[in-house]
Amino acid sequence: MNTTHRTPRLFLLYMLAYLLLMEWLIPLPEVSKTAFVPVFMAGAAFFFLVVFLGFSWWMTLFLMTAGTLFSLHLIFLDSVFFSPAWWDVLIGNVTQNVHFIVNGQWHMLTDFFRSMLFFCLLAIMSYLIYFWIVQARRILFFFIFTVIYIAVMDTFLPYDGAQAIVRIFVLGFVLMALLQWDRLTLFFPEGRKKGMWLRWLLASAALLIIAAGVGIAAPKSAPQWPDPVPFLESQTGLGNENGYGANNVRKIGYGDDDERLGGGFEMDDSPVFVATGDSDGYFRGEAKNIYTGHGWVSDVPNDTAHESMLYAEEVKTEEKTIEIDMAQNRAYDFVFYPGSLKSVRIPGQEEADVQVGVHSGRANIVVNEASYEPAVYTVTYEEPQFSEDMLQASGSQDPVEITSHYLQLPDDLPTAIGELAEALTSDADNRYDKVRAIEEYFHGPDFVYDTVNIAVPSEEEDYVEQFLFETQRGYCDNFSTSMAVMLRTLDIPTRWVKGFTKGDSLEQNGDRQVQEVTNAHAHSWVEVYFPDVGWVPFEPTRGFGSHADYVNETNEAESDTQEEEEEEETEESTDTEQEEAAAASSNYTVWPYIVGGILLIGGLVLFYYRFRFLKAFLLVRFKQMNNAAAFTRAFHALLWLLEAAGYKRKQSETLREYAHRLDGDFNTTDMINLTIIYEKIHYGKQTNQADWPAVFSVWENMVNRINA
């Protein structure tokens, strides 16, 4: 067995060194494109823990590999963890990159592979630091390099290391002081008194805090050289645009112009309105029907009505109201509403009239024949419930006014889009199943939800084609446009709808929920026309649930419905959350990972404290030691525990020899006393003469000594 005991003290030292290593990771997001630094940190923490617990080499290797793969999975991979597809992606990526390395094409290495190498580096570092801390008891080398690293970062890159250097100073010197104590007591063991270490720690920490405080408070002379960063940036042409990709970044939100879609955007959490009601559907703004190849425009007649008649008579609906309170600086001359609008009431404006575009569904407010921007309004609307049977039974005989407006496609639309749509829907024999097939395709693992690194198609390129066949990365506009266009290639009338998702729940007011909708909730989706049903909304965007109710009347308890419910749960997740948690953006819930993680950590804790648990268990188990049989079992349990703790009895060793050896190690006579009792029982057949409580306490002492 290893002679170094894993004491809490060593653990503290090792964790301090971990924090020191983390100082290397902290600047990364600022100076490079590295994202997901918390995942790297967590991975490194896991490696450190694994190394510290001192598993056998194959266990360490296994855990580290598993940790690396899981972290990579969190960052990059969207397939189900450990599924065949997942392995395909992984192995494909690795072989491709190995190929690049062999050919010297270093610049071609993918982020995935570089991250993998980075994890390997972290794993090696965790072992190296373990060696420094636990075996060599020296850290100066690493400490100096950390300081140099931060200094270089601070000087030549835009990273501000002022606080980092203070943290490193304190961490590094505390570590050095504690390691120095370890080395000193190695030569002067008499210093290893109880409480001495704590005093040493407090003294050195106090000294360091004073030193750091003086350092921070003291006046500092200005830098001798001018800051090289602006110079470097101007020379290299970097920097002024925040590094990269600033050309197409815009803020998310609701706008009228959708002619050019694409490009990334920044999240904007400024509120748009607060809705009070019991709706859980999206808020509809308007629909557009002409796809230009780059975006959407509208060319429908301006016919208006007093309500939006989205659904046919046959659709089961429920009439509800919702109150919408616009944010201060937000004003639109039309209203946002869930479901199908029936009427709008504006307090103080009894004459207000609502004119709903028959095609767009845009509900303009008109007061005295002029457009009006209401600050507060109450919408009465119909919330539909679609029967899947009804949708499947719906024919494909669309009225002319529908086919004339909603089947348009650009003349130069790439044929590949239509071919893909055909291929995806070849198994479906009705419109509803086709639509579902296409929608499902976008939920597949090929597509990534992202709002930042989004391409803008060039003048010659088609927006949908680029998304479907090149990038497969995007947000709601990409998904909804692609779905609408694909369906149109199948002669299914569709339109592109924009509005807002449900928003964040602020509070529950009786049965009415108060929802805050911000710019970040701006969204777009698809409506598909079904004869005798009307316009049915669908949600192709990854990570967003369907907001309409589809009811399977034949068997409500079927798994289909359950999926629906699950999806409704994820519906609340907003764009912002999506961006942060890549794993959550997939259809799969995060629970298995959380449970798995807890189990793993629990397992490690159990493993680390296994002796405590075992000992506690044994002490309870054999509390009633009052006869020879119980003693025998307890004694054998003790032998087993000793063996597990690394004090294995050699097979040629008699119990007495073993007991003498142990007593030598533990500096007691307990084991030999227990052995003599055992011998008496087993070799002498004398079972009724021990003072069992006393024997138990001897046994208890021995058990407690193990690993002590």
Place this chain on the structure above:
Amino acid sequence: MSEGRSALKAVIENVERVVVGKREEIELSLTALLARGHVLLEDVPGVGKTMMVKAIARSVGAEFNRIQFTPDLLPSDVTGVSIFNQKSLEFEFRPGPIMGNIILADEINRTSPKTQSALLEALEENHVTVDGKTRALQDLFFVMATQNPVEYSGTYPLPEAQLDRFLLKLKMGYPSYEEELEILNRTAKHHPIDDLQAVLALEDIYLMHKEVHHVHVEDTIQQYILSVVTETRTHRDIHLGVSPRGTIALMKAAQAYAYVKERDYVIPDDVKYLAPFVLSHRLLLRSDIQMTEKSGETIIKEILQTLRVPLSKKEAVR
């Protein structure tokens, strides 16, 4: 039973007053005495062999005889001889030194095989045959024979088959510096053997002989003994392994040793401790091994290092 054992303790302490630092040898000698066996001591002269035997004899109140074996010693010098009594006109038997209780047979390899076999017959059969008449020996009959390992000229080494008449083969060894200093101090004025009093009567020894038979030997112990013995029969360095007589000897010795150690049951440690003393002189090593440093003792120890010591099963006691 406990009385007898505490008396044994007194014997050991008594002997230790004369023989310094030889506790193991004293215990082993007593073991052989209680197991009704005999001891072969192989060591140079002057290390206290005689003193130990004498002290044991005195402590138990036994008659002590010493036979110095020389090349011209005749069997009758050992066993005794019938002499014609002129007065009674009858042959009268004059018992030889072997008719005593505790006998020191010094340098038995110096005498002729004929005389040796007279002694060895006595060891095995517990009787001697003189002039065609069988005469029983004393109830307590304990021989400690010595062999000088240094001189080989003019010696008649004991045949291997006869060596296993001895229960144990011991070595005395030199005392340590402190022990020898202690010996000097004790013997400065007069020899302590002269003051030694008997702490036991012969009857006590007879009682102990019986009690030793009742020392419990568990199945697992017997298995352990057998595994050691079996191993000697298949070991590649050994030409001839331990005979069943050796197996019995090991068990008897273990029983007696447990008794000396104040236990009424044998533990594996007894077997493991005694095996080299009981078994090493019963082995016939292969001729090429005999040329090397390897002795029977080291081979037995090697075997013990590889054999599994059986623990009793958990279910043994309910």
